[in-house]
Amino acid sequence: MTRSRLMAVFLAPVAAVSLAGCGINSIPTAEEDVKARWADVQADYQRRADLIPNIVATVKGSVAAEDKSLNDVIGQRGKATSIQISANDLSDPTKVQQ
Helix, strand or coil, X not given: XXXXXXXXXXXXXXXXXXXXHHHCCHHHHHHHHHHHHHHHHHHHHHHHHHHHHHHHHHHHHHHHHHHHHXXXXXXXXXXXXXXXXXXXXXXXXXXXXX
């Protein structure tokens, strides 16, 4: 074999190994990226779960305010449509007519 042919035979495996080694470090790096992003997702889920009691408390407060308003409106409507007359006013026809 000639010298150039012999050199090609030895350099071909070295070149193949060096090119194959380029991607070896990218796999663990990509795996760590995936783990970091999944940790971000889990942190977001936890943050949302922590906010649920605040939302429940807000809704309970809103319901209490709405309940008070509704009771006030019902009471005022009942007073507005009711007739309030005392026993002394029954003898006076003008008071009865009012």
